[in-house]
Amino acid sequence: MLYNHITELIGNTPLLRIDPAVHQLPNVEIYAKLETYNPFGSLKDRVAWGMLQDEIEQIVEKQQTIIEFSSGNTGKALAVLASLYRINYETITNRIKVPEVHDLLRLMGASIEVLPGMSECPDPNDPNDPLTYLEQKIHADPSHYFHTDQYRNVKNYQTHYEHTGREIFEDLGAVDYFFGALGTAGSTRGVSTFLKEQFADLQTVGIVAEKGDFIPGLRNIDEMSEVGIFEKTLYQDILPVDAQDALSGMLTLISQAGVLGGPSSGAVYYAMVQYLKQQCLEWAEPKKVVFIVCDRVEWYLSYIQKRRPELFEQKVPEGSFWKLKATDFQHAPSIAPEHIERFLREEDPLIVDTRGSLAYKIGHLPNSLNIPDDKLADILTFGVPFPHERTILFVCPKGDISKKFAFFLQRKGYKAYSLEGGIIQWRKDHQQLLRSPA
16 A cells, blocks of 8 residues: 555544453443554554644744653654654653653754653643743744644644544444543544434543553542543543552553554553452443553553562562552651641651652752652652651642652651642642752
């Protein structure tokens, strides 16, 4: 089959029926929409091209720089497209947690500017948020930039409405359940809107990451409220998944279905099967279920290696931090803002700020030290570097990740706590933040 341009390969991806022997659910037919077949490897190829297609000639003519807030697949696709059209691409991010993504963006010629962020998701109401910074940067030189604006651009979900949803319907007809990962929410909004117009009884279920856990491409439910195109009323249910369960789902897809999806696809598959186990027992007739395989596993080998070292024939330290499940630390000990002054005075704790180094430099609690969460997690996997006799207070942006560290150390016999509400709540209460010297 002959094509004249790489963008002609975007879309029209296969729909694969998953063998019932894999999911073992009665009265259920599960179909995987394999977005890994897009030319740059992910679902976001559609979105990137959808946001650029009608504008690209003008962007080239003006020699504008494409700019976006992205640390993942949208950024990769935009970087390739910018390179194809001999224009520049710049990504603004508050943190790229997967080394392979950073390396790929560099390889593709992208300019990467890393900023501190209060959460993994942009908050347009926060003057210190990376998205606000991006808009200020564009405002200073508007003719220089073309902002694709994936979190608020209606073309994000319209692309999936016009193409992804239509493709599923043309291949399968009416669909009973649709499951999708929630990041920008473009795919689930677009696909479910189209399918529901064809079959009013469609049930749409969104999948999010557990609070305090990290799954590439997924937000937690609090962060979804900050996404401009997210419409909560579209979903009959929204299910949280932790990283370990996401990897279990991913490994099932790889080993039993031959689908080389990444952690986000595994999260959707795992949550979907668990959700349908009870539902399907009540069905008299088979139901058709569709989920999206967002991207490929190869981008995430370092992420997987940290959390499942045994897969790489590496020794797994007993009580590894990376093996914690979200249910373990939901009730971790926290210090409420109204009690913090007394706690600091009486306990004189060692304060460990787990944010990125740039965010720490801009503003941190007095007398705190900075160990970014990914580095601290690696350290704790092999031993605790803190004196056993000291009380420890962990600090993060919202108080979710710090709970995980507090629980882990409490389990080892330490007096460890999390700052409830994190730096965001501390700032709201007008508490003092110190700035590091330049």
